[in-house]
Amino acid sequence: MNSISGLQPRIPVRNGTLDNPRKLFNQDFYSLRDWHLKTGTLFVDEAFSANLNSIGSGKELDLNTRNIEWRRPKEIIEHSKRPHLIVDGTSLFDILQSKTLGNCWFLCAMGALTLRRNLLENIMPTDQEYDANYAGLFHFRLWHFGEWVDIVIDDLLPFCNGELLYVRPSSANEFWPCLLEKAYAKLLGSYQNLHWGFPEEAFVNLTGGITMTFDLKNEQFQRNYLWHMVNNASPDTLMACVHSQQEGTPRNRSMSVPVVKEALDFRRGSEPITYIADNPVLSNGLVQSHAYCITDTAQVEVKNGCVKLIRLWNPWGQGEWRGAWNDKSLTWKELREEDRQTLRRVREDGEFWMSWEDFSLEFSIIILCNHIPDFLDCGEQQRRWYKRMFWNRWTKDELFSRNPQYMITVTSSDEVNKGYNVVISLMQSSRNRQKFGGQWLPIGFKVFKVESQFQDTREPLPASFFNQDKLSKLEACRQRDATMSYKLAAGKYVVVPYTVEREKEPSYLLQIFLRSKDAAIELGSVESIKEPKPQPCENVIRLSANKEHETYKSIFKRYATKEVIMKSQSLQKCLNEVFIKEFPNPNGFKFTIDGSRGLLASMDHAGRGALEIENFCRLWRYLTQFKDIFADIDSNRCGFLNSGELRKAVNRTGLNISKDLLNRMIARFGDSEDKLNFVDYLLCMVRLKTVSKTFFTLSDDGKGVYINQEKFMALMM
Incomplete structure (x- = not known):
């Protein structure tokens, strides 16, 4: 088709990307800002109103909602100052967790993002400030269920008894932490939905990456292996950790996958992070069942050899480790002066060093996030990863074979160095938690080796393939995401995502990372069946x-x-x-x-x-x-x-x-x-x-x- 009236053809831009994010509730930031600047009014967001609907019921938060008032930053700072979105750049020290909301899991991820300026700029556009173009609204970009979403908010913030109700900025006139938190609350439906969660969920929403958790208490993995993974992580990898839970808290249960040589377990049965101010602080200064951001690692020489150090940050903005290698520890004297000057900072800001040995004893979970799972290569020769994404939904059919099925192919070249060559991540829609009583639906997936008689099929495998022995160890976790990595031998495999509560017909996103390109297809789809033909009923009589x-x-x-x-x-x-x-x-x-x-x-x-x-x-x-x-x-x-x-x-x-x-x-x-x-x-x-x-x-x-x-x-x- 030729261009019309001299117009040049335009290449269509796919919706849901960083360059062209989907607009949440069809709210366009630039159109709204232009209109309010023209009319001289400040934007009020009717899609996330300044009322109790945006807060939540308050029951779970033990909050007296009658004392809440909503105010704009311009109304709360001294007249001699003016508010800013950002003051002197962004830093994890800009963030102070409130005593009201148990969202350390989100603030931990937000703090980690400040260490990666390019990732932070992806979600916080630079074309907004409290300047001449201020019209009472801001926008942020978050990754949601396979696509980037642009979220417009007004800057009305909740206060209680004269103080910010939720996250507090360390600088009185800097508000990017509060506004980003509000955008995330809008995405999840309310502030109350921030009261519990896992850091890996926030990592995914903030980056669009793949997140994996590793159990420090699992004897399957040597601590030395995990150290190399953390120490050699690429610059774009975000990292966090969770302090050991109390005795009696459900531990991770392994997912039995008989066809793999080795599998890294995704978290199952563990409690979400819900820390608030009255949770116990141990005598060593660490907070029980609390999420921390991993900000750095170091391997330095001491008199008797070398020591592995890891640096953490507490979203409180205070409260630090009191053991060896804390800010005031005498162990720093064992380092060379040059190393001591580089690493040590004596200040109460929530950031501290500790030895890898102490860390391994005190913490239970390490969380890594990147756009590709290159942290699994662990210093080995880097090889490419290829990603396929599949959106689908479960149906009410009770037969396991009626679940959607995905065929993956592992070649002999994918087995180089016997490293991890397949990563599978299953994500359910955030709407599921809102629709079904505030709980995630129990989800899981299983990988089956495909026998020779089925390897050329492009239709879903029949019920006879899934015998009782194969289905004897099905497990599910009540989490938004379930992710595992594998070392698979060459061959073909079928991945079957499932949920225990299929009668609700929930939707999901399946992401498969492989070493080879175009090595994953959905069985029964147009992609797998190249020339579909109508198949009418046998009793239909065709007329000439x-x-x-x-x-x-x-x-x-x-x-x-x-x-x-x-x-x-x-x-x-x-x-x-x-x-x-x-x-x-x-x-x-x-x-x-x-x-x-x-x-x-x-x-x-x-x-x-x-x-x-x-x-x-x-x-x-x-x-x-x-x-x-x-x-x-x-x-x-x-x-x-x-x-x-x-x-x-x-x-x-x-x-x-x-x-x-x-x-x-x-x-x-x-x-x-x-x-x-x-x-x-x-x-x-x-x-x-x-x-x-x-x-x-x-x-x-x-x-x-x-x-x-x-x-x-x-x-x-």
Whole structure:
């Protein structure tokens, strides 16, 4: 397609990236700022209002919500000063945890981010400040469920008894910690949803990376190996740790995967971090079950050899280790003067050194995060990682084999140095926690070695593959993310994500990191089945083309007007009296007048508001084809298709759509349980078919210039 009126073709930018983030609640920062600057008013965010809905119930926080008031920074600082987003750069020492909210897990991750300026700039755009362009709003970018989201907030902050209710900046006129915390609370639904969590969850939202946890108490891993992993981590790796939990707290349970030589366990059964001010502080200065940020490591010479040191930061902004290598410890005299001057800082700021040996005894969990899991290479020769992302949702079917399945291929070259060559991360949608009583759904995944007779299949493996022995050790964890790394031998494997509570049909994101490119596919998808073909019911009798046309023509004449056209009312009557009666419809659904208008609009390319015989015949052929597909896929004859079955139906037509477009279709045509009845399914499929055909009609090369096919279809649907 040529450019029009001298305009140059534009390359479409994918939505949900850092360069083009999705706008949460469709709030555009620049449009809102321009309007409020023009009108001379300050922005008030109705999507995250300054009231108790944004705080939460307050019950879990033991908070008297009647004393809360919302104020802007300009209203609370001295008149001689003005507020700033950032003062003299960002630092982890800008952050002080409040006594009210147990969100050290988030502040720990936020502090780690200040050590990586490039990562912090990704989430905190630099085009905002308390200056001439101030209009009462700010925006931040956070990674959510596979895409970057731009979150607009107002700067009304909650106060209680004259003090900031939540995170406090160390500088009285610097507010980036408070505003970033508010943006994260908006993403999660309320401040109360920050009251417990895991540092790895925050790491993922702040970076879009892959996060793994390592158990220091697990004898499977040598502490020396973990030291090398932490000490040799790349500059973009964020690190945190969790202090040992009290006796009786559930420990991590291993995930049994019989096909792996070795697997690093993701955390299972452990309690989320919920530290607030009355949790115990030990005699050695450490806080029980508290999250700390790892800020540095060092290996220095002493008189009797060398010592491994690790530096931590407490989100309190105070409270430090009192053992060997603390700020005032005599052990610093054992170092050379040059090393002592470089490493030691004597000040009460929450940051301190301790030996790796003491750290290994006191702490239970190490958390590492990066965009790729290169920290697993642990100083070995660096090899590339390739990532595949799959969005999907579970259905209510009880059979394990009906879970989505993903085939991965490990080649002999992937076994170099016998290192980790596969990382799998399963994430459930944050909506699950909000929808289902404040708890994460129990999720997990399992990896199975694929025998030779199934290695060439592109369809999901049958129920006979998953025998009782293979399913004997299924486990699940109530966490947002479940991640494991493997050392797999060459061969093919199938990854099956699952949830114990499938009746809720939750959505998920599966990320697979491999050493080889294009080595992961979803079984049964358009990608794996290159040439899908319709598979009608065996009892459907096919008419010849001429006879078929004559049949449609006779139906058309029965319901057409004298002008030989069919309008929406006549089309509705025809569909309900002829088409529906030819198909067993257990739920009794019929075409409504709105549905009839939608079908007519999809086929009425001339814009006459009526169908002529050729368009009617084409519509009837579409409906017949889609009816046959429905009858084949709806094997239990319930009269509905779930999301997985709808995906199969679309595949049968030869159309290739993304998970995002599939979810749009479900949201537009599905019911409250994300299912489509027979009639809504037909409306959806006709719409999809005609929109796709329209795109290729309007585009000279089938690719488009101003908008790509996926974006065009999404807008039209």
